[in-house]
Amino acid sequence: xxxxxxxxxxxxxxxxxxxxxxxxxxxxxxxxxxxxxxxxxxxxxxxxxxxxxxxxxxxxxxxxxxxxxxxxxxxxxxxxxxxxxxxxxxxxxxxxxxxxxxxxxxxxxxxxxxxxxxxxxxxxxxxxxxxxxxxxxxxxxxxxxxx
Numbered sequence: 001x002x003x004x005x006x007x008x009x010x011x012x013x014x015x016x017x018x019x020x021x022x023x024x025x026x027x028x029x030x031x032x033x034x035x036x037x038x039x040x041x042x043x044x045x046x047x048x049x050x051x052x053x054x055x056x057x058x059x060x061x062x063x064x065x066x067x068x069x070x071x072x073x074x075x076x077x078x079x080x081x082x083x084x085x086x087x088x089x090x091x092x093x094x095x096x097x098x099x100x101x102x103x104x105x106x107x108x109x110x111x112x113x114x115x116x117x118x119x120x121x122x123x124x125x126x127x128x129x130x131x132x133x134x135x136x137x138x139x140x141x142x143x144x145x146x147x
Contacts, residue, residue: 008052015044042084047120050077051127078113085112 026036089108
């Protein structure tokens with residue numbers, strides 16, 4: 001259990017550290033620093049977290065009675081991500097950092113649900129590739145031991 005927790009923690013902290021190291025503007029102001037941290041958590045760690053949740057707790061993604069795949073966790077993920085984008089834009093406008101025009105505000109409120117999928121799709125595809133390789137590896141190992 002300790003190794004599993006350490007691996008999960010490492011998978012979620014490494015992207016933040018890499019962004020802070022590779023973005024020279026992150027140290028110019030507190031706003032840049034916090035923006036990089038929260039942006040990385042939102043756009044990289046949320047998708048990685050969903051993949052880890054699916055990997056370690058696949059029962060959350062199955063309907064209890066039928067056993068079929070459930071879209072409820074993805075719907076919750078979708079709503080949380082849209083809420084974060086909308087709340088972020090709302091706070092920006094409340095603190096006087098209003099954009100030059102209202103288009104970005106309208107996009108955040110209307111299309112905030114789509115922002116997360118730009119990173120979720122590639123991370124999800126890497127996760128699916130990992131699962132496929134893992135299944136092939138386990139099948140090969142089981143064939144070697146049985147035959």
